[in-house]
Amino acid sequence: MDKKTLTSFRECIPVFQALLDPHRQDIVALLSEKGRLTVKEIVAASPLSRSAISHHLQTLKTVGIVSATKIGTEQFYQLHLTDATKQLKLLVANLEEELEL
Numbered sequence: 001m002d003k004k005t006l007t008s009f010r011e012c013i014p015v016f017q018a019l020l021d022p023h024r025q026d027i028v029a030l031l032s033e034k035g036r037l038t039v040k041e042i043v044a045a046s047p048l049s050r051s052a053i054s055h056h057l058q059t060l061k062t063v064g065i066v067s068a069t070k071i072g073t074e075q076f077y078q079l080h081l082t083d084a085t086k087q088l089k090l091l092v093a094n095l096e097e098e099l100e101l
Contacts, residue, residue, distance in 0.1 A: 018060055
């Protein structure tokens with residue numbers, strides 16, 4: 001693997017790690033299906049506690065998979081895949097380029 005591809009791969013590792021957890025996968029699927037939700041709404045659809053959901057949302061937010069918007073007193077979470085998608089597309093492009101050599 002060349003240096004450019006390896007660097008791209010390593011930059012994607014946080015996204016891979018965040019999506020490794022089944023509970024975070026469930027949250028991503030829920031947000032994909034329902035759109036913007038509050039923590040309370042996510043907790044209602046999950047067997048996890050509010051603190052566990054908040055922890056998972058923070059992890060997803062840190063790697064750029066979800067974003068949060070405060071409206072009044074409520075914090076709404078929604079998918080925000082732009083940055084993660086760009087990283088993954090770059091990795092795939094680098095791998096394809098390398099394999100064509």
